[in-house]
Each structure stands twice: as C-alpha cells, then as structure tokens.
Amino acid sequence: MDELLLRFESWTRGEKWRSPGTAVVAAVSGGPDSMALLHLLKALSDGDGFSLIAAHVNHKFRGEESDAEEALVRGVAKEWGIRFESAAIDMPAYIEESGMNPQEASRERRYEYLIETARRHCASFIALGHHADDQAETVLMRIVRGTGIEGLAGIAGTRSEKELELIRPLLRIPKCELLDYASRNGIPYATDSSNSKRKYFRNAVRLDVLPFLERYNPRIKGALRRLAETAAVDNDYMEQEARRAFAESVTRAGEGWTVDRRRFCGLHVALQRRLIKLILNYVTPQAQILDYEGVTEAAAAVSSEQRTTGSLDIGNGWVLVREYERVYIGPRPQASGSFEYKVNESDPVLRIPEARAVLRFERAFAACDNPSEYRTEAFFDESRLSLPLTVRNRRTGDRFEPIGLNGSKKVQDMFVDAKVPKSLRDSVPLLVDARGTVLWIPGLRRSRHALPERTKETKLMRVAVETET
Numbered sequence: 001m002d003e004l005l006l007r008f009e010s011w012t013r014g015e016k017w018r019s020p021g022t023a024v025v026a027a028v029s030g031g032p033d034s035m036a037l038l039h040l041l042k043a044l045s046d047g048d049g050f051s052l053i054a055a056h057v058n059h060k061f062r063g064e065e066s067d068a069e070e071a072l073v074r075g076v077a078k079e080w081g082i083r084f085e086s087a088a089i090d091m092p093a094y095i096e097e098s099g100m101n102p103q104e105a106s107r108e109r110r111y112e113y114l115i116e117t118a119r120r121h122c123a124s125f126i127a128l129g130h131h132a133d134d135q136a137e138t139v140l141m142r143i144v145r146g147t148g149i150e151g152l153a154g155i156a157g158t159r160s161e162k163e164l165e166l167i168r169p170l171l172r173i174p175k176c177e178l179l180d181y182a183s184r185n186g187i188p189y190a191t192d193s194s195n196s197k198r199k200y201f202r203n204a205v206r207l208d209v210l211p212f213l214e215r216y217n218p219r220i221k222g223a224l225r226r227l228a229e230t231a232a233v234d235n236d237y238m239e240q241e242a243r244r245a246f247a248e249s250v251t252r253a254g255e256g257w258t259v260d261r262r263r264f265c266g267l268h269v270a271l272q273r274r275l276i277k278l279i280l281n282y283v284t285p286q287a288q289i290l291d292y293e294g295v296t297e298a299a300a301a302v303s304s305e306q307r308t309t310g311s312l313d314i315g316n317g318w319v320l321v322r323e324y325e326r327v328y329i330g331p332r333p334q335a336s337g338s339f340e341y342k343v344n345e346s347d348p349v350l351r352i353p354e355a356r357a358v359l360r361f362e363r364a365f366a367a368c369d370n371p372s373e374y375r376t377e378a379f380f381d382e383s384r385l386s387l388p389l390t391v392r393n394r395r396t397g398d399r400f401e402p403i404g405l406n407g408s409k410k411v412q413d414m415f416v417d418a419k420v421p422k423s424l425r426d427s428v429p430l431l432v433d434a435r436g437t438v439l440w441i442p443g444l445r446r447s448r449h450a451l452p453e454r455t456k457e458t459k460l461m462r463v464a465v466e467t468e469t
Helices: 003-011 032-048 064-080 091-098 100-118 132-145 175-184 203-214 220-249 260-267 269-280 292-303 371-375 411-417 420-426
Strands: 023-027 051-058 083-088 125-127 158-161 162-167 250-253 256-260 309-315 318-323 328-332 340-342 349-352 357-364 375-381 391-394 430-433 438-441 460-465
Touching: 003 032, 003 175, 003 250, 023 032, 023 100, 032 051, 032 064, 051 064, 051 100, 064 083, 083 100, 091 100, 100 125, 132 203, 132 220, 132 309, 158 260, 203 220, 220 250, 220 260, 250 269, 256 260, 256 269, 260 292, 260 328, 269 292, 269 328, 292 309, 292 318, 309 349, 318 420, 375 438, 411 438
Parallel strands: 023 051, 023 125, 051 083, 125 162
Antiparallel strands: 158 162, 250 256, 256 328, 309 318, 318 328, 340 391, 349 357, 357 460, 375 460, 391 430, 430 438
C-alpha cells in the first residue's frame, strides 16, 4: 500500500465519515489536490463501505480550459466507478449581476451546489481538498490583513454547514506530497492557469511572500501550520468560556440582548470582547460591524466606570445602550406608545404586553406589612378606593405619594432615583384610581393611599405583579 495512503488511513481512522453506510460528497475541481483526495477516498471507501460521490462545478471562467477540467473529472470518475455530479454556472454573469468579487461569488455558488448535491444523495459529509500549504497561506494572509486568535487558527478541519459537515482530510499533507502521490499512482489532473496570476492575493502570497520568508526560515510553512494548530486549540477553549459567560450574563430582550454589567465587568477583557462578538454574530449582514475597533469600543462602553448612561451606534441599525447596570445591544428600540387598560372586576388577570407583565387581582384576608414586598405585591382597602382602577404607563406631570414620605414626587424622579433605564420607563405599568391618583408602581413603591387599617375589619384587595416571558 502507498506510504501516503497508509498515513491517511491512520490519521482518519475512527472518523464518522468512514462509517459503513454513510455517504461523502467530494468536491473535485480537477486539480492535483482534489484528484488526489478523490483517489484516497476511493481507496478507503472500498474497505470501509461508505459511498462516494464526485461533485464538480464548472464556473465558466476560462472557456475551453474549464470545460476540459469538467471532462477530465467526469472521465476519471467513470473509470474509477464513482458516481459523478456536475453543474455549469455562468459566474461572469452572476458576478456582474450581484456585484460580488469573483472569489467570494464563486465560493458562494460552489458551496450552494455542494450542499444541494449532498442533500440529494442523503450525504452528511462534504470533503474538500484544502491541504497543509493552503493552511500556511491562509494564516499568513490573515496576519498580513490583521487578525486575532480565531483568525490564526486558519482553516478548520471540520465545520458544520446547514446540518452537514464539511471535512478537510488533507490539512496535514503538504502540496508536494500530494503531487508525488498523484505521480506514483498515475492520477491525471489539470493545471489551473489562473493560479499563476498575481492579481489574486493568495497567489501572490504563494508565489512571492512565502518564498521570500523561506530565505529566513526554510520551514516557514510548517511553523505557520503549527501556529494554526496551537491557535485552534486556544481559540476553542476561549470560545467555550465565552459561551459559558454568555449563558450566565446575557438574556434575550425582544430582537436584541441585555447584558448584566456586573457580571460582564468581572470577566477578563479577552472574554468581554468575545462576549460582544457572540452577540454581534446575530447582526445581518455581519461584515460591516464585526471588526476589531467596533468590538473593543463596544466592550469599553460596557465596562467603563466614567459614565452610567450612554449609547453607541454599532452599525446595521444596531445600538449599544448603557443605562446604569443594564446594557442593551440590539436593533434600535422604537419609541414606546401609550397604553391604558381598565381593571375588570370579573377577570382577576390583566396582561400588560407592553410591559411584559401580568397583574393579578384577588381578595385577601390579611395584608403584608413588609415594605420590601411592595415591589411585587400591594394591598388596598377597597372601601377607600375610587373605582374603576386603571393600569397605564406614565403621563406628563404624573406625581406619586410614596408610603413613608411626606408630600409627593414626580414619577419621572422616582424612575431616576430607582435607576430605571430610560428606555424602559414608558413601559412601566402604573396602577391608577378613577381620580387619576397613582396607587402603586409595580416593582418600585406603593403609595400611602387606601392603606388597610388594622383596627377594623377591612375588605382587602391584593394586587401582584409577575413577569411574563
């Protein structure tokens, strides 16, 4: 057995895609890398019992050359007894229509076709021909452009994509070994003429930058690959920690998210930035927002001790709003409208969707005399209430007479003192009597109106507030 095939078999032993009965779609361009991959997979499939489908995309970039590559892959697949699928896509027309750059557009349409082919054949795996030199080039390209640990991890060996798994079994094998393998085994392949054009960044890195660096370190490619492996392990650990922090300190808030600032500030700055990135992953499109400066600025805005309130436009219609210890990250909140609901004596449950709250009204036999409980429930002497009661949000000029305080305060001032975020103030429900007197601000304070008296039997009303999820 060929020496490289032996190593390939050993490296991939135990992988799920090698299980009997599975199906693997191999992306085959016709170049030496993908043709060697197809040959290696065919050799393993004969013994392992998984099925193999060769999929080729003709991008129509190079006319007869592109057609010849398709014919080559088709012929080899037939000779080797491998099912063959192909698609011809007029990429020049698509690029002109979409405005995308050629490489991005080609990648998008190629992956769409591979996924479609995998689903048609009930395959769970798509094998791609990226090899060790591709990994070194990718890491170096990202260093030149600017990157973090995640970028240094380079090309992932496996990645989930729309319930499928993309696998890259050749990532540990240098290009030179694949060429030798093709030569030893008589594997035909095509040479893409565009690979010599330096207008493509990757080609320039391969043809000029890496050879220059090899003058100072002949093993630069190996060094870059080891850097990718180390960074991938470190990045995986950091990502796990970030997701744990996300679960502990971030909650859904409509179409956005709220961050517990106290927990956020207790994290290392590296985790703070990753937490911001996790949240921003929900922005569409992402390219305009997920840059280093944007992430660091957002993390600093949350952790800053200099201000207690403020907002930051983070792009794509998303904002970061800091209000005391609450931080909202998401689509710009729309201005809240007014709401008002009459309390129906025959229905003890009143839902306030604007406040995401439920108020429950019931008879009571004894009143709670613990002021701290007035946040979630309040008791009233019905005989001293001016009915009907109403639940509404604040109005200009609203005043409140808290229990234990002589005189009154503006409801606005109550919110400020309690550090209620400005963006939430218009959604806080107020319990009001028929004369417009504010009886209770659920979650904050109870007024001194209609207090139950202990010296006589009193018909009591209990009102409790619950958060509705």
